[in-house]
Amino acid sequence: MEHRLLGKQGLRVSALGLGCMGMSEFYGAFDDEASTTVIHRAIDLGVTLIDTADMYGSGHNEILLGKAIKGRRDGLIIATKFGNVRGPNGERLGISGKPDYVKSACDASLKRLGVDVIDLYYQHRVDPQTPIEDTVGAMADLVKAGKVRYLGLSEAAPKTIRRAHAVHPISALQTEYSLWSRDPEAEIFPTIRELGIGFVPYSPLGRGFLTGRFASNADLPDGDFRKISPRFAEDNIAANRALLGIVESMAQTKRATPAQIALAWVMAQGNDIVPIPGTRRISYLEENLNALKVSLTPSELAALNAAFPAGVAKGDRYPAAAMGALNL
DSSP states (O other): OOOOEEETEEEEEEEOOOOOGGGGGBOOOOHHHHHHHHHHHHHHHHOOOOOOTGGGGHHHHHHHHHHHHHHHHHHEEEEEEEEEEOOOOOOOOEOOOOHHHHHHHHHHHHHHHHHHEEEEEESSOTTTTSSSHHHHHHHHHHHHSSSSSEEEEEEEOOHHHHHHHHHHHOOOEEEEEEETOOGGGHHHHHHHHHTEEEEEEEEETTGGGGTTTOOGGGSSSSTTTGOOOOGGGEEEEHHHHGGGGGHHHHHTTTTHHHHHHHHHHHHOOOOOOOOBBOSSSSHHHHHHHHHGGGOOOOHHHHHHHSSSSOSSSSSSSSSSHHHHTTTO
């Protein structure tokens, strides 16, 4: 397994991680036993970075991961997040970065995960009502207390990243990034590279769209949140589907899959980038990891860049209600 460094604080992880969100929510029905098998297979294949959050399944995802890594904890980098507050019945209660909440959320995550320390602790969304200095100050206290090793932010704006990093070194920024979501390149990449912060793209396969498996909104399973995602809306999905021709053609030429081409492109954008594609199937896990064997030439990268300029995808990344919490 190839490894990469996130940030300048010594955080070394597998070049490809595993995102666990879909194992508990958002993508239709889920199966704990099958998900546990995927986690175990990922560990066996050398994946060390495993990503979860306290809001995925209102704590279910952390409990699932905690059980799966029991007896296998050594060598793993467990990343989780706080900030999206949910009630006992899963209701969404807003965003909080208040210092007291940060510390109570960490304690709850440690308990659910069944670990003594969280390797990488992210603020999931920036709280506009709480100064970032206060939030990161509380996160820094967790590092001093030995409850957290490294700090991260998710979907934060360049100014926020700078202010946070001035309080305590930030090792990783997590933001959506893929061939059809290239917004971070304009201002985020220059900022984090100046500061020496690693980048962890979530949804590097465009929530599965870049695999070529979805031609219509009707192809999505019941209970799948993508059914209400603007980019998967019926009036946008056809236009977005037309973008995939070059990916599918290149995959055929290189004896790879569209998913492997899309992941290889992301990883080729810098050695400070570690994608975390999620899956609930061993076959897709192994397919994703084999993207590490796919090398794209400069001309192939240029062709993909030309076919997928920033802003080319039709529709926003999230429904309107969620867009306001991004890039704060």
